[in-house]
Amino acid sequence: MPSERRLRPVWATARPGDSSGPGGAPIQLALDEVGVPLSEVTFVVVDLETTGGRPTDSAITEIGAVKVRGGEVLAEFHTLVDPGGPVPPFIQVLTGITTSMLIGAPTIEEVLPSFLEWARGSVLVAHNAPFDVGFLRAAAASMGYKWPGFRVADTVRLARRAVTRDEVPNYKLSSLAAFFRATTTPDHRALDDARATVDVLHGILDRLGPLGVTHLEDLETASDPVPQDVRRKRTLADGLPDSPGVYLFRGPKDEVLYVGTSTTSLRSRVRSYFTSSEKRPRMVEMVRIAERVDPVPCATPLEARVRELRLIAEYSPRYNRRSRFPERMPWVRLTCEPYPRLSVVREVRDEPGVAWIGPFASNGAAQLAVEALHEAFPIRQCTKHLPLRPAAGASVCVLGEIGKCGAPCIGRVDQGVYDEVVAAVRDAMADDPGPLVERLAARIRALVATERFEDAAEVRDRMAAFLRGATRAQRTAPLARIPELAAAKRTDDGGWELVLVRHGKLAGTARVGRLDDPMPVIASLRVTGEHVPAPVAPASAAHPEETDLVLGWLEQPGVRIVDIEGEWSCPVRSAQRVDPVAAVALDLALPRAGDELEVELAPVVPLRPARTA
Numbered sequence: 328m329p330s331e332r333r334l335r336p337v338w339a340t341a342r343p344g345d346s347s348g349p350g351g352a353p354i355q356l357a358l359d360e361v362g363v364p365l366s367e368v369t370f371v372v373v374d375l376e377t378t379g380g381r382p383t384d385s386a387i388t389e390i391g392a393v394k395v396r397g398g399e400v401l402a403e404f405h406t407l408v409d410p411g412g413p414v415p416p417f418i419q420v421l422t423g424i425t426t427s428m429l430i431g432a433p434t435i436e437e438v439l440p441s442f443l444e445w446a447r448g449s450v451l452v453a454h455n456a457p458f459d460v461g462f463l464r465a466a467a468a469s470m471g472y473k474w475p476g477f478r479v480a481d482t483v484r485l486a487r488r489a490v491t492r493d494e495v496p497n498y499k500l501s502s503l504a505a506f507f508r509a510t511t512t513p514d515h516r517a518l519d520d521a522r523a524t525v526d527v528l529h530g531i532l533d534r535l536g537p538l539g540v541t542h543l544e545d546l547e548t549a550s551d552p553v554p555q556d557v558r559r560k561r562t563l564a565d566g567l568p569d570s571p572g573v574y575l576f577r578g579p580k581d582e583v584l585y586v587g588t589s590t591t592s593l594r595s596r597v598r599s600y601f602t603s604s605e606k607r608p609r610m611v612e613m614v615r616i617a618e619r620v621d622p623v624p625c626a627t628p629l630e631a632r633v634r635e636l637r638l639i640a641e642y643s644p645r646y647n648r649r650s651r652f653p654e655r656m657p658w659v660r661l662t663c664e665p666y667p668r669l670s671v672v673r674e675v676r677d678e679p680g681v682a683w684i685g686p687f688a689s690n691g692a693a694q695l696a697v698e699a700l701h702e703a704f705p706i707r708q709c710t711k712h713l714p715l716r717p718a719a720g721a722s723v724c725v726l727g728e729i730g731k732c733g734a735p736c737i738g739r740v741d742q743g744v745y746d747e748v749v750a751a752v753r754d755a756m757a758d759d760p761g762p763l764v765e766r767l768a769a770r771i772r773a774l775v776a777t778e779r780f781e782d783a784a785e786v787r788d789r790m791a792a793f794l795r796g797a798t799r800a801q802r803t804a805p806l807a808r809i810p811e812l813a814a815a816k817r818t819d820d821g822g823w824e825l826v827l828v829r830h831g832k833l834a835g836t837a838r839v840g841r842l843d844d845p846m847p848v849i850a851s852l853r854v855t856g857e858h859v860p861a862p863v864a865p866a867s868a869a870h871p872e873e874t875d876l877v878l879g880w881l882e883q884p885g886v887r888i889v890d891i892e893g894e895w896s897c898p899v900r901s902a903q904r905v906d907p908v909a910a911v912a913l914d915l916a917l918p919r920a921g922d923e924l925e926v927e928l929a930p931v932v933p934l935r936p937a938r939t940a
Contacts, residue, residue: 363542363544364541364543365532365542365546366396366398367396367397368543369394369395369401369449369450370395370396370449370452370480370525370528371392371394371445371446371451372392372393372394372395372453372521372524372525372528373391373392373446373451373453373459374390374392374454374518374520374524375391375458375462375517376388376422376424376515376517377410377418378418379418380458382461382464382466385410385462386408386412386435387410387435387462388407388418388424388429389405389406389407389408389422389424390404390405390406390438390442390517391404391405391516391517391518391521391522392404392445392446392518393518393522393525394446398529404442404445406432406433406438407428407429407432407433408429408432409429409430409431409433409434410429413426414426421515422515423514423515423516424516435466435470436470439466439467439472440472442463443467443475446477447475449477450477450478450480450543451477451478452480452524453479453481454482454483454500454527455481455483456480456481456483456484460479478547480528482500482503482524482528485531485535485549488549489534489535490531490534500513500520500527501513503530507526507529507531509522509526509527510522510526511523535549538555539559544595544598545561545602547602553601557601558602560600560614560615561598563597563618563619564597564598564601564620567593567594568594569592569593569594570592570593571588571589571590571591571592571593571624571625571630571631572588572624572631573586573587573588573622573623573631573638574586574588574589574593574596574597574620574621575638575642576614576617576619576620576644577617577618578616581619583638583644584616584617584644584645585610585613585617585644585646585647586638586639586642586647587635588631588632588635590631590632591628597620601614610646613646623638626837627824627836627837627838629833629836629876629877629880630833630836632876633876636873636876637873640870653870653871653872654673656673656685656687656688656871657671657672657673657685657686657687657689657690657693658672658673658675658685658686658687658693659671659687659696659756659796660672661681661749661752661753661756663681665713665715665742666707666745668708668709669697669752670710671690671693671694675864675865682753682756683756684793684797684799684800685796685799685800686796686799686866687792687795687796692796693792693796695788695792696789696792696795696797698789699763699789699792700752700755700793702766702770702786703755703762703763704748704752704755704763706748706749706752708732709732715742717735723739755797756800757898759901760793760794760797760902763790763793767786767787768790770783770786771786771787774786793902794905797901797902798903801898801902802878802903803831803864803867803874803875804865805894805896806830806881806895807830807831807864807865807866807867808830808893809831809891809893809894809895810829810861811829811834811891812827812828812881812888812890812891812895813825813827813828813849813852813853813888813889813890814828814880814881814886814888815886815887815889816880816883816885818838820840820841821841822838822839822840822843823838823839823845824836824838825837825845825848825852826880826881827849827852828877829856829858829859829868830862830868830869831862831867831869831873831877832859832867832868832877834852834857834859835853835855835857836852
């Protein structure tokens with residue numbers, strides 16, 4: 328159809344920076360840096376005719392498409408398609424396409440590659456897009472073609488946002504074409520219906536423009552209603568960089584409401600808060616309060632994630648739920664005293680002979696790990712300091728009376744025997760958790776055999792909590808002891824992402840291009856990187872989650888250690904190698920004779936620290 332027959336919609340004539348239309352009325356608020364203006368988007372409006380309603384048992388008989396940009400028609404695509412069989416009579420009546428008309432027409436195997444290439448790089452638009460796009464995807468799959476991943480807009484869903492039921496009786500193409508005074512009347516033929524859909528699309532965009540839908544990113548979420556007060560806040564994303572970094576939402580008193588991160592584009596991530604893709608009620612509430620967004624551009628995605636953690640710890644924003652109080656993360660400590668015991672503490676101190684695991688996400692998780700150790704080893708559970716020789720008049724606690732504690736408080740257990748127990752506990756915490764896993768797996772097997780499944784699940788949870796804490800400590804401790812480590816990883820563009828780590832803390836990071844020498848940049852990082860005092864291992868010098876991020880980055884395939892001061896190693900038989908679920912499954916699959924009776928008859932008793940008399 329000649330382009331002169333089409334009216335250019337108002338939104339198509341607007342350009343970035345032009346915020347006024349006829350009479351000075353504002354028609355769009357967007358700028359180049361907030362997305363792709365709709366006037367620059369190439370749409371391919373497509374319509375299909377088929378032999379039925381499902382691609383599994385029906386075939387395409389006609390494809391019609393119109394390529395438009397900025398309100399102007401660029402090209403049209405039209406062909407009949409041989410479905411490989413007769414056209415049902417009711418379809419012939421509906422569309423006017425008969426079986427004889429399709430004799431000699433190209434097959435979908437001949438047509439589809441040409442159409443996909445013709446439409447490449449555009450946004451597909453259809454009226455009831457799941458139907459048309461579903462048939463195209465099914466045809467591509469049947470031919471072994473990978474679907475190009477087109478962005479798709481559905482004029483049915485968009486019309487429900489732009490047109491009320493008071494204005495149209497329904498959202499059929501014929502009703503909308505009449506409402507928007509389309510220059511082509513739809514008649515169930517592919518090209519005519521596509522031409523009518525073009526006019527409907529332009530009419531919908533004219534209506535959505537004043538509502539803030541002026542860019543492609545807006546159109547992708549415009550079919551789901553967004554509160555107007557939230558959509559109006561989208562201008563807070565204006566001017567944000569298209570790079571990795573951290574963003575801070577600030578409130579009326581300049582307070583930090585929320586800290587977030589994007590490893591790709593700050594602009595796109597912040598814009599998502601003002602669309603229907605944001606489903607969290609707390610975030611919608613936060614957006615309504617926010618008055619400004621401050622960006623912190625970062626050189627690398629790792630730096631962005633680390634800065635997010637540090638800023639959350641610094642400001643403790645009320646809308647952030649995680650990582651706010653790293654100082655509250657507890658550790659499990661094996662004390663150093665005549666008769667050592669387990670305790671939950673919040674700080675790792677330089678105490679010779681003390682073993683640690685953690686930190687844990689909560690006190691509850693730390694207590695589960697303590698219970699796992701108590702269940703596997705007969706280490707005392709009372710909390711008071713015991714002298715080498717029992718005090719006169721000392722009495723045994725309840726756990727000692729029922730045989731769940733060796734009762735060193737009254738001298739019932741020899742110190743040498745107790746030292747062997749402590750050595751086993753220390754080895755499980757710092758090196759090999761195998762004995763603990765074997766004993767708890769046997770306990771679970773016995774409980775399952777007696778159908779005490781809830782008790783078995785509790786034992787499993789204790790073992791999993793212990794293994795998480797031990798794994799974290801065993802991974803963190805070696806890195807915490809390294810004064811300096813420099814590493815590099817290839818980027819997608821052939822350059823290098825460089826990282827400098829000191830005592831488990833990110834001390835510096837940079838990126839270099841494909842043609843640049845990374846070694847001078849690494850030397851500069853070592854000179855300018857943050858000075859990090861040595862911590863008390865296994866704690867690192869950073870937020871525990873920051874060290875986890877650094878370790879995760881270092882353990883990626885393709886990361887190269889450029890230079891290291893010290894040694895980076897972990898125990899061979901460490902907690903990292905144990906999967907608690909797999910350990911239990913293996914123990915259940917391979918039962919051992921002769922060890923069931925004693926464990927089966929052992930009662931499940933509370934393993935919380937007992938009060939002493």
